[in-house]
Amino acid sequence: MTTNDYLQLGLYLVVLLLLVKPLGSYMAHVFADAPNRVTRFGGRVERAIYRLCGIAPDEDMGWKRYALAVLLFNLLGLLAVYALQRLQGWLPLNPQHFGAVSADSSMNTAISFASNTNWQGYGGESTMSYLTQMLGLAVQNFLSAATGIAVLVALVRGFARRSATGIGNFWVDLTRSTLYLLLPLSLLLSLLLVSQGVVQNFKPYVDVPVVQASSYSTTAKDAAGHEVTTQAVVTSQTLPMGPAASQIAIKQLGTNGGGFFNVNSAHPFENPTPLSNFLELLSILLIPSALCYTFGQMVGDRRQGWSLLAVMLVIFIPLLLACTAAEQAGNPLLAHLGVDQHASALQAGGNMEGKETRFGIADSTLWATATTAASNGSVNAMHDSFTPLGGLVPMWLMQLGEVIFGGVGSGLYGMLAFAVVAVFIAGLMVGRTPEYLGKKIEAYEMKMASLAVLLPCALVVIGTAIAVMVPAGVAGVANPGAHGFSEMLYAVSSASNNNGSAFGGLSANTPFWNVLLGACMFLARFPLIVAMLAMAGGLAAKRHVPESAGTLPTHTPLFVTLLACVVIVVGALTFLPALALGPIAEQLMSAMGH
Amino acid sequence: MSKLLRQSFVLLLLMTVITGVLYPLAATGLAQLIFPHQANGSLVERDGKPVGSALIGQSFTDPKYFWGRPSATAPNPYNASASSASNQGPTNPALADAVKQRIAALRAADPGNAAPVPVDLVTASGSGLDPQISPAAAQYQLARVARLRHMDVARVRSLVQRCTQGRQLGLLGEPRVDVLKLNLALDAGAP
Numbered sequence: 094m095t096t097n098d099y100l101q102l103g104l105y106l107v108v109l110l111l112l113v114k115p116l117g118s119y120m121a122h123v124f125a126d127a128p129n130r131v132t133r134f135g136g137r138v139e140r141a142i143y144r145l146c147g148i149a150p151d152e153d154m155g156w157k158r159y160a161l162a163v164l165l166f167n168l169l170g171l172l173a174v175y176a177l178q179r180l181q182g183w184l185p186l187n188p189q190h191f192g193a194v195s196a197d198s199s200m201n202t203a204i205s206f207a208s209n210t211n212w213q214g215y216g217g218e219s220t221m222s223y224l225t226q227m228l229g230l231a232v233q234n235f236l237s238a239a240t241g242i243a244v245l246v247a248l249v250r251g252f253a254r255r256s257a258t259g260i261g262n263f264w265v266d267l268t269r270s271t272l273y274l275l276l277p278l279s280l281l282l283s284l285l286l287v288s289q290g291v292v293q294n295f296k297p298y299v300d301v302p303v304v305q306a307s308s309y310s311t312t313a314k315d316a317a318g319h320e321v322t323t324q325a326v327v328t329s330q331t332l333p334m335g336p337a338a339s340q341i342a343i344k345q346l347g348t349n350g351g352g353f354f355n356v357n358s359a360h361p362f363e364n365p366t367p368l369s370n371f372l373e374l375l376s377i378l379l380i381p382s383a384l385c386y387t388f389g390q391m392v393g394d395r396r397q398g399w400s401l402l403a404v405m406l407v408i409f410i411p412l413l414l415a416c417t418a419a420e421q422a423g424n425p426l427l428a429h430l431g432v433d434q435h436a437s438a439l440q441a442g443g444n445m446e447g448k449e450t451r452f453g454i455a456d457s458t459l460w461a462t463a464t465t466a467a468s469n470g471s472v473n474a475m476h477d478s479f480t481p482l483g484g485l486v487p488m489w490l491m492q493l494g495e496v497i498f499g500g501v502g503s504g505l506y507g508m509l510a511f512a513v514v515a516v517f518i519a520g521l522m523v524g525r526t527p528e529y530l531g532k533k534i535e536a537y538e539m540k541m542a543s544l545a546v547l548l549p550c551a552l553v554v555i556g557t558a559i560a561v562m563v564p565a566g567v568a569g570v571a572n573p574g575a576h577g578f579s580e581m582l583y584a585v586s587s588a589s590n591n592n593g594s595a596f597g598g599l600s601a602n603t604p605f606w607n608v609l610l611g612a613c614m615f616l617a618r619f620p621l622i623v624a625m626l627a628m629a630g631g632l633a634a635k636r637h638v639p640e641s642a643g644t645l646p647t648h649t650p651l652f653v654t655l656l657a658c659v660v661i662v663v664g665a666l667t668f669l670p671a672l673a674l675g676p677i678a679e680q681l682m683s684a685m686g687h
Numbered sequence: 688m689s690k691l692l693r694q695s696f697v698l699l700l701l702m703t704v705i706t707g708v709l710y711p712l713a714a715t716g717l718a719q720l721i722f723p724h725q726a727n728g729s730l731v732e733r734d735g736k737p738v739g740s741a742l743i744g745q746s747f748t749d750p751k752y753f754w755g756r757p758s759a760t761a762p763n764p765y766n767a768s769a770s771s772a773s774n775q776g777p778t779n780p781a782l783a784d785a786v787k788q789r790i791a792a793l794r795a796a797d798p799g800n801a802a803p804v805p806v807d808l809v810t811a812s813g814s815g816l817d818p819q820i821s822p823a824a825a826q827y828q829l830a831r832v833a834r835l836r837h838m839d840v841a842r843v844r845s846l847v848q849r850c851t852q853g854r855q856l857g858l859l860g861e862p863r864v865d866v867l868k869l870n871l872a873l874d875a876g877a878p
Contacts, residue, residue, distance in 0.1 A: 100858060146697040147690070161688070166695040173699065219769055232707040236699075264698060271702060276710060283714045284721065290742050293718040293726045298768060301730070301737045304870060307746050309763040331768040332728050332740050339714035343706075356770040359813030361742040362728070367860025423806070424777045427786055433803035439823035441861045446782060446810040447772045450756065450819040453861035457813075474813045477774040478782075576776035598774030683778050 094414070094421050095436045098455040102413060105371070105459060106406075109378055113402065116379065117386025123273045124246045124266065124391070135272055142268055153259030156630025159247055160623050162263040163240060167619070170236055171207040175199050177229040178221070187222035188297035194220060201607035206230050208618035209237035209500050211344065211351030211470055211593040212610060214602035218333040218354050223295060230351060231340045235279075238347025238380075239270035241502030244622050245384060248506050249391045251629030252530045255637045260629045274380070275347060282342035285372055290365035293338040298331050337362060345376035348500040350470030350593045358460070358473040359449055370456050370473060377460075377469045381498040384505050392530050396648035401508055403653045405497045408660065409466050412486050417458040419483035420444050425683060444483065447475030458483065465490040468500035470593025477572070477580065477596035481680035485672060487594065488583050493664040494549050495590040503591065503618075506625045510545035511663075512647070513538055513628075515656045519645050528644055531637045541628035545621050550667045552589035552613050557582050557671065565605035571598030575682065579675035588613040733871060743767050744818040745867055750796040751835040752873070753820070753828050755866040756807055757789055760815035773811040786810065797831040819863035822851055836873065846872050 122131040132139070143150050154162065177184070178199040182192045194202070198214055205212040206229070215221070221230070243266035250260050287293050308326045315321045337353040341363055344351055358364040358373055382402060389398020421443040423434030436442035441453030448457045457474035464471055465487035476487055490497060496507040513534055520527030520534070527534040560566030560581045570577035580596040587594055588610040595601070601610065646652065718726040730737040739745055744755045746765040758764035759773035775782040789809040794800065805823040825847045833843040850869040853862050 228707040235706040287718040290725045336711045339711040356814045367855040434806045440821035445806045475772040572776035572779045
């Protein structure tokens with residue numbers, strides 16, 4: 094690793110941590126029960142929305158009603174995205190005249206965007222009309238993110254409230270996340286991105302003549318089965334346009350990750366400069382980190398929030414360094430061909446296949462690690478072309494259950510489920526009833542927490558097994574050998590943890606993959622939300638247990654270590670065998686020169 | 688249940704209007720007002736006519752031009768309406784073969800040059816539209832371009848320097864050379 098690598102990674106972490114407290118405390122105001130200066134500021138718009146919808150904002154929902162509202166709202170959103178894709182050919186704002194998207198692909202994409210996964214089986218600039226991008230995909234970018242935050246806030250209320258029947262009002266939580274948090278941040282970020290060169294317009298694609306004409310040949314079979322080679326001359330280039338910046342801003346902030354263009358944030362119109370890259374990177378982890386502080390403030394002990402953030406960093410930083418070192422070392426198989434992969438003042442060096450010159454190594458690995466630690470899933474370099482160990486890091490970060498930062502809201506409620514498991518394990522060791530944040534952890538909470546921890550693991554393992562056994566699954570693989578297995582394992586890990594990034598070589602826009610991954614994304618999202626809300630309801634009803642000499646303090650380095658170990662042990666025990674067949678096998682082959 | 692359904696439906700409709708219509712319109716309006724050049728694709732003009740975007744690379748195969756990163760877009764390289772990468776894994780034999788061919792093509796265009804080839808010049812970019820190469824990759828091609836254009840090496844070097852951007856804010860990203868801008872400058876200076 095070079096000095097500049099360290100400097101860039103360090104600067105990123107410092108700026109991120111500096112923003113945790115101001116944003117975290119702002120969000121605590123947004124979701125506070127009592128009116129305050131934040132909620133008074135937008136009160137008019139908020140009240141108008143409630144009036145039009147017939148919502149009583151002071152209705153305190155029980156967990157079942159809250160869960161039903163979440164499910165109904167998301168299901169409607171899902172159907173809307175499906176319908177928009179199927180009907181886009183007849184709808185306006187379609188200057189490229191794209192036809193209807195296939196049924197299986199539309200279903201996959203609808204689930205993908207409603208579940209905050211944003212897995213993309215299609216290429217944006219060649220499939221989706223501006224209308225579908227705006228009314229379907231961008232809207233779900235906001236609403237799936239707001240749903241995740243709402244569910245987290247409900248769970249935090251479960252810890253904070255005593256002997257209560259309700260856990261808040263879903264409509265209010267959703268509306269406030271959108272109006273006070275996601276919209277203003279997105280508008281600010283989209284303008285900053287445009288200043289760097291991200292496009293934002295409603296024009297049709299622009300044709301420009303190229304400076305040097307070139308020709309290429311294509312070979313196709315004619316009706317009689319003979320191969321026919323045709324020469325084509327390229328004299329122009331079609332530049333894609335569209336309202337990209339507004340959508341990119343929310344896809345980064347809401348841990349969505351679905352790109353406007355096919356190659357996501359590697360595209361120069363989506364991420365034109367190192368500064369735009371820094372801002373987009375910052376947006377990936379911004380809300381998930383700040384929510385830790387919000388959590389601490391809402392349960393009345395900020396140390397609890399900082400300790401969860403510490404667990405995330407303790408796992409994140411070593412993996413970030415490992416990924417960067419692996420990529421900076423380059424590809425040993427290219428070294429003897431006469432390729433210079435050494436870092437110098439004149440080049441980034443390292444493994445540059447699938448990476449952009451302006452980002453080099455450090456910006457690409459930081460992105461890969463952040464986007465998979467959070468369940469963002471956008472990319473600025475192609476993970477499929479990473480070195481075996483460099484690619485193992487993002488894959489394993491997803492398999493850890495998307496709790497190292499994780500999705501907005503969903504990452505922290507996942508981490509809280511792990512925290513419940515950790516205090517339970519500690520309780521077993523000393524033979525006492527475990528407590529967390531003054532609430533007794535009993536069989537009911539443990540069932541819900543275990544479900545949240547184990548369901549994604551099971552989906553990854555079972556889903557990959559199905560894909561490997563079925564010819565339609567293996568047919569999608571692009572690279573030979575162990576790497577082909579990694580492509581399948583990565584795809585199922587990504588879908589089953591609502592991440593959305595891919596080893597892009599896999600041809601996943603087929604009925605088999607669309608259905609398998611669609612099912613994984615759906616099951617990883619909504620049953621988990623219901624389990625978390627059930628836990629929230631149970632916790633809210635409990636009385637507060639005062640701290641005693643036997644209580645395990647959960648803000649100490651000891652607890653941070655314990656919790657980090659639980660997360661790592663679950664992730665390692667479940668996935669080491671599968672990883673050994675994929676990236677680890679490939680690394681050994683690569684080291685032997687194959 | 689029916690009350691919740693009605694609330695869901697109306698709220699979804701309102702949120703669609705706010706986040707799906709008002710928000711992109713507001714962003715577009717402000718962007719077109721404050722940064723019209725960038726919002727419309729940072730087009731580069733020659734003699735008053737657009738010849739490309741400053742941010743999107745073009746395919747250069749003529750040895751008298753600086754070549755950019757290899758591009759994996761289909762069916763032709765640098766197809767801006769279908770961005771894509773090779774997605775070749777590090778141990779895929781096709782990757783090593785492609786790199787060998789690219790090295791051979793570079794050497795054939797510049798027979799006297801036996802220096803190791805900078806890695807970005809022989810590996811496909813992530814977008815297939817990378818507008819830039821590393822300063823090392825420009826340096827590698829400098830003598831070839833100068834010779835074929837009968838230009839002074841120092842002159843070409845100063846053009847390269849003019850088209851080189853350092854790390855942004857002195858820290859972020861990597862130093863890089865804009866290939867389209869450089870080749871346009873070469874054409875303008877010496878046909």
